[in-house]
Amino acid sequence: MGTQGTYSIAVLPGDGIGPEVTEQAVHVLQAIARQYGHSFHFQYGLVGLAAIEAEGKAISDETLAVCQGSDAILFGAVGGAQPGAAVKPEEALFRLRKGLQFFANLRPVRPSPAMLDASSIKPEILQGVDLIVVRELTGGLYYGHLEPSVPGKPSEIRETPQGYEAIDTLLYTEAEIERIVRVAFDLARERRKKVTSVDKANVLSSSVLWRRVAERVSKDYPDVAFEHLLVDACAMHLIRRPASFDVIVTENLFGDILTDEASMLAGSMGMLPSASLGTRRTEHGIFGLYEPIHGSAPDIAGQNKANPIAAILTAAMLLRHSLGLKEEAATIEAAVEQCIQAGYRTEDLREEGKKILGTKEMGQRIAERVVALAGSHTA
């Protein structure tokens, strides 16, 4: 158990199902605080559509300042604007990630043993899957429009005499690649000592550089097995032999797509948490931004149907990485596992003979398990 202490957490619920799942994550954190004698100060801020409506920006400078002054940031999801809207709610994410230099996005994938038989993927393929995708988060295609070092307009739609054309720029520097690849190798040393670097080096210059840098960095880690995979083949192997992966490191867009795919190994988009880290240390750990990998899911928003497990496991990552509360994080993970084992499911995990719960009810069950598991630690 970490030292009993006071911690500040910025909470940015956002749009769609963001507020619904974040509410449950906060309830679980409150249960942890009560049981272990910690004091969590939650400071709420607007992001996404609500911020655009109230403040004209997807995230205001004031909200960014609150985030900067906190020990960690808990984020729900943003999105849902009409295509072509003047201000995109997703800009909140880009400002947070780039502005606070959260370049390393960690996305663990560990299917619950209790759900293997229900998956449409064969249980023998899912058996033993325990991988983590290290996604570069502050470079690549998503930042073409913000990239000052590229001449001209690196991202735009423009009119030509032949009709419209559009450009996006995929830029990576050697330093950006090296720092993320090192994160992957350092992580692999604490795990099963294998790194798979994923690129498209048969086509893209940025990937040729990526592969060259990854190869060089790998020489500093002779104790870690290392391989390259092309991203299209990786997408296939993730379904064919997912248990063979340990740490996958890749660039921004590839990591985004591969992890939505990988979420189905764990049963649903509503199951995968993430931590986005940089290098800044706080009093207790590494300053970080924590978000489930899913988006605002407008198709199920406001219906108490969203699975809150991704957001709750995200809160566990926050405790572990930013607050240094490892035992408390493990308690949340155990509580989630026990609820799954007890047969509780949300709609996205519908399974014959299991009890289907709403977002709030699932959050409540998990918070109750946290209390039961942590009972002996009551201050």
Ligand SMILES: NC(=O)C1=CN([C@@H]2O[C@H](COP(=O)(O)OP(=O)(O)OC[C@H]3O[C@@H](n4cnc5c(N)ncnc54)[C@H](O)[C@@H]3O)[C@@H](O)[C@H]2O)C=CC1
């Ligand atoms: N971190 C963020 O804030 C992210 C935001 N987005 C934004 O979200 C909006 C919607 O994007 P989509 O492509 O629909 O992706 P999405 O991740 O919101 O939803 C994809 C599918 O997964 C389901 N799903 C997602 N989370 C779920 C949960 N917790 N429980 C049960 N089912 C869940 C949805 O119902 C939907 O069918 C877009 O505006 C997009 O830009 C997308 C991804 C990440």
Ligand SMILES: CC(C)CC(=O)C(=O)O
């Ligand atoms: C706005 C998107 C880039 C967010 C997303 O899909 C993600 O980060 O996973």
Ligand SMILES: [Mg+2]
């Ligand atoms: Mg995504």
